[in-house]
Amino acid sequence: MDIDTPPIRLLQVCKAYGKTPVIEEANFHAKRGEFVVIVGRSGSGKSTLLNLIGGLDQPDSGEVLVSGHSLATLDERNLSQLRRVHLGFVFQFFNLIPTLTVAENIRLPLALNGLSKKDSILRTKALLEELFLTDFGKRFPEELSGGEQQRVAIARALVHEPAIVLADEPTGNLDLETATNVLGLLNDACRQRGATLVMATHSHEMVGHADRVLTIRNGCLKEIEI
Secondary structure (H helix, E strand, O other): OOOOOOOEEEEEEEEEEEEEEEEEEEEEEEOOOOOEEEOOOOOOOOOHHHHHOOOOOOOOOOEEEEEOHHHHHOHHHHHHHHHHHHEEEOOOOOOOOOOOOOHHHHHHHHHHHHOOOOHHHHHHHHHHHHHOHEEEEEEEHHHOHHHHHHHHHHHHHHHHOOOOOEOOOEEEEEEEHHHHHHHHHHHHHHHHHHHHEEEEEOOOHHHHHEEEEEEEEOOEEEEEEO
């Protein structure tokens, strides 16, 4: 990807479910290393927007470009490849694999990308230290608190060094103090790597950390002053 190419670009994107429009003629671009927060009520279309950016859903019209690639031009194999290389995902419910250890969960994207075992172990160790999980590598997700599980999920999202991290209500299951700590770690980790972070949330407490804030109301995506 050229340094001047926006990591994310939406051009006149529309999406409806049945006769209900969710996203209408959305235009948006994110710069490299930006932290963009999308706020709005539950059901307003925040998750839909992230799914469109992540290639997990298709727009009814318009164009979504990720790292310079128009998603509509990619078949499923190339779309999966783009997600594995360019995107990291953080979800509200962590989505860790319960039968894998913490370290194995984190290394999973690297295994899918064919990285050597030695390099995978080194990257995982570095992220465990960075996210204050040094002693947790051999534990299983059920042995961790919610905040610890989300830190593991952040490590998994970052371990393959994606250009873009998409976070869908990542602190929705956490208490305020834990949520603030987790958000700070996610924000710092993305900024250190120059990764673009796009977070959907209904919590306005996250707004103060963002470079830009967008809102979705009645299908319209608009930037608001912060």
